[in-house]
Amino acid sequence: MTQLLPCVEHKPSVAPTACVIWLHGLGDSGHGFAPIVPELKLPESMAVKFVFPHAPERPVTINGGMRMRAWYDIKSLDFNSRADLSGVKESAEQVSALIDAQIDSGIPANRIVLAGFSQGGVVALHLAPRLDKQLAGVMALSTYLCEPGLLSEQAKETNRHIPFFFAHGNQDEVVPMFMGNAAYKTLKDNGFNATWKSYTMQHNVCMQELNDISAWLQNVLA
Template sequence: MCGNNMSAPLPAIVPAAKKATAAVIFLHGLGDTGHGWAEAFAGVRSQHIKYICPHAPVMPVSLNMNMTMPSWFDIIGLSPDAQEDEAGIKQAAENVKSLVEQEVKNGIPSHRIILGGFSQGGALALYTALTTQQKLAGVLALSCWLPLRTTFPQGSINCVNKDIPILQCHGDCDPLVPLMFGSLTSERLKTMINPANVTFKTYAGMMHSSCIEEMMDAKQFIDKHLPSVD
């Protein structure tokens, strides 16, 4: 999961209340761990879904004066034209694909798995879904952006997830990842995949965080695309 850093702890997991027939893999933001998101999903979970909240490896982050902290890849700057850690993003995406593969081995097909994340984790979830050969059930992208956007071809992409449903959520008072980044990402996504499948929701007064309304929208999206198969 962690490239060269084998010390990252095992993911925080909210097991299904009965047999798991679907999964959500949700990636936390910079400097965080999976525990808080596991708690959040435990409060809105559905019985047949397993929620997996991995922890990022600890690494120096350029944006924070090279201080070490949990991070999926290096962040050099937050402006739209900032240099990006292309090698780190691509390696992190491979690690996420390995997590999906692990769940497939556990008996959950990839088309019954939603990838999601918050901020840096949401960025990684979007990038992974648009570059993987694993057919996924959807992407839950909270307060984030599309990394390496200039590396994608103009126009619609030809990948297994070109019709994937994406729910993007963003606070209109976000000081770290401004709402404009979210709306520009949404417009870019609509040129790449079926535009009818991209939903962009904003939350009045929400900063770089989550809220109950957003979690209920997330639950509705998850339950719609990962219905019980009993």
């Protein structure tokens, strides 16, 4: 049995009926995105619980082997081999266990949104198309796809029709926008229900994006 990742949780004032599992980027932690929950201004009646897991600590090759929170190792910044597939798979299993834990707590899979920023988005985009449980939707923020060539043979039907929301900054120098757009197009080409939005920002989130995320969540979890 996979040991559950430690998480920061933001619970509504009533019993939660929906959940957003939000994966942070390289070197960050679950605390990084937790402060944005109030910024989303979701109606309390939506009863959404937010779960921000901490990635395990591991040595990261491009940072001189320094240990930090990372969902996988990055051995080079090359577009095609940036994400270490074995690490991505390992993290995807840990996130899958978190989804199961939410289901066990009484929140059905189709009321769970999987979100990820940068490295976290890579894990979300790897897991969701291969999952045998239907989620509510997926948010892929300033991110890219690990081994895009594997998707066509490994994707399941389960989540092909749920909404995938892609958002990226057109001034992003960490994950250039063409990488995010390539991921979006790969999912579209494989029959996934993906939408794309770009913003005037770098490798971060901006207020307009948060407003769009809020509207998207209210639509998906209506």
